[in-house]
Amino acid sequence: MNILLSTSEIQSLRELLSQQLNYLSPSHLLELSSFLGYLKHRDNLSTAKKPSLMTLEGLWKDLPLEVTEEDIRHLRQQLTAKLEEQFHALPD
Secondary structure, three states, X not given: OOOOOOHHHHHHHHHHHHHHHXXXXXXXXXXXXXXXXXXXXXXXXXXXXXXXXOOOHHHHOOOOOOOOHHHHHHHHHHHHHHHHHHHHOOOX
């Protein structure tokens, strides 16, 4: 939620919140502290750089290759089978 507030409005809001803190019970203060930690975490997640999605298409776009969905499906099946073999070969 992006709400634009002026500097004076932000200061007034901070003062109001500070006054309201005096009326909270210790358990509610702990709950509020936890919620504020959650908000900080959520903001960090939303501003963190998200990894970009890489497509294989660009790797071979200039090559004279015709790679179909069926080719990709076949390679994925081969890779899955190989990984399953390796997994089952691991000692218990």
